[in-house]
Amino acid sequence: MTDADLSASDTPERRRAAWMAAAQGGDRLAYERVLGDSLSLIRAAARRQGVSVDQLDDVVQETLLTVHKVRHTYDPSRSYDAWLSAIAGRRAIDALRSHGRRGRRELHDEHAYDTVAELDDATAATERDQEARRLREAIASLPPGQREAVEQLGLKEHSLAEAAAQTGRQTGALKVNLHRAMKALRARFHGDP
Amino acid sequence: MVESRLPESLIHSLGAQLTPVRRLPPPWLRTAGWLLAVAVIATGLLLHYGTEHMLRRWAEEPDIALAGMGAVVTAVCAAWAAFALGVPGRSPNWAWLPLPGLLLWVGASGLGCLRDLVAPIAPVASAHQAGDCLVFIISFSVPLSLLLIALLRRACSLRPVRTAVMIGLASAAASSALLEICHGFAVAATDLLMHALAVGIVVAANAAMGGRLLQPSLR
Incomplete structure (x- = not known):
């Protein structure tokens, strides 16, 4: 497709x-x-669901990854914006639920609040956010099998059996993919071979 | 408000992974594909049981024919609604599509049941025979539900429970319509109750499992 295919009107x-x-x-x-x-559009859909500003990037990222997985479901004769907004809205709800679960787990951990000295340090928080973003982007750039293994076993903390049931892959293949993914991430962040 | 930095690197890496995809066929076409499987089963039952008994029963008790038609309409509409709900951006109101067929199905069955109480024409099913209806509906609903789930897993259902209810309704309605081919009894209260129980079990089982089975692309 070239720009000529799309008229200015x-x-x-x-x-x-x-x-x-x-x-x-x-x-x-x-x-x-x-x-x-x-x-x-994704940010607007997330805000409509009540997602806070600091969570917007997570929703954007998750929505882009979902769009990539389900791009075959888009029907060009219908509204792209409605299709995208529905996915973004769903991802926003997922983020709010996940944030709520995490919040419930963390609110009562007073020890963590006492021992983390730089809790209110805005610079440290920004650095952590940047590191988290870099890590998410690095995971997103992994080949699909490796990314799946990291998401299932590392991020969602599923057991091997649960991950195998959800992805339809053998547990052995998941282990190999996770090992390769960790190696690739180490190489990317620390320069290890 | 200042917008955060754009995730260009993610977009770039997704672009690098891009491969051409085969578009999902439209909901009506996928519904037609599922109905073809139902039609194959119906043809097999008709070849085995013949049409004479079914047509004679319909002539004697037209409300049974109406109820059967309602079940067919419900099956078609519920399957169509399930496929439509499996595409992001489609209206959630698609879930109402099977309602007119469902009303016809339930209404005509109830009327037939009332009429048979007053002036029975066909023999009434015993509790054991009504139990056979339950087994028939559930036995045919399982493969029909599995086929619908398999067809919908390539889609992206953002409302998995609602979609799963549509799958259960479509399968149970189709199985009830198939049962009409070989059903030998009047619509007595016990039989009607058993049909309703079977439909309820199929719909509830689908709703309970729907979320886990229908969202491989969202996990």
């Missing part, structure tokens, strides 16, 4: 729909454009 929504249709056919440029153009 096209609305932004029609432009995004055309880009996504081209992306379904494998057009990388159109895909990166439509994802870049979708960020404000």
Whole structure:
């Protein structure tokens, strides 16, 4: 697809729909454009669900990953914005639920509050956020099998059996993928081979 | 408000992983595919039991024919609704689509039941025979539900429980319609209760498992 295919009179929504249709056919440029153009829509959908500003990036990230997995479900004859907003809304609800669960676990851990001296240190918090973001991006850039292993075993803390049941992969393959993923992440962050 | 830094590197890496995809066929086409499987089962039952008994029963008790038609309409609409709900961005109101067929199905069955209380025409099922209806509906609903779940796993159901209820309703309604081909009894209260129980079990089982089975792409 070229820019010539999209006339200047096209609305932004029609432009995004055309880009996504081209992306379904494998057009990388159109895909990166439509994802870049979708960020404000994702943030708007997340805010409508009541997601706080500090969680917006998580929702954006999760939504982009979901869009990548389910891009075949988009029907170019229908609204791209409605399709994307529905996914973003769902991911926003997931983030709120997960945040609520984490909050309940952490609120009563007074010892942690006492021992973490830099809790209110904005600089340290920003650095932690940046590190977390770098890690999320590094995980997202892993090959699908390795990323799946890290998500299931590392982030969601599923057992091997649960992860195998959910992904349909052998436990051995999951272990190998996790090992390779950890090696790749170590190499990326510490320069280890 | 200042927007945070754009996740360009994620977009870039997703772009690097991009491969062409085969689009999901429209809901009506996928519904037609599932109905084809139901039609194959119906053809097998018709070849085995013949049509004579079924047509004679319909002529004697037209409300049974109406109830059967209601079950067919419910099955078609519920399956269509399940496929529509499996696509992000489609209205949640699709879940209401099977309601008219369901009302026809339940209403005509209830009327037939009342009429048979007053002036019975066909023999009434014993508790044991009514139990056979329960087994029939559940036995046919299991493979039909599994087929629908398999067809829907490639989609992305953002409302998995609602979609699963539609799957249960479609399978149970289709199985009840298939039962009409070989059902030899009038719609007595025990039999109707057993049919309702079977439909309830199928719908509840789907709703209970739906969330886990229908969202592989969201995990």
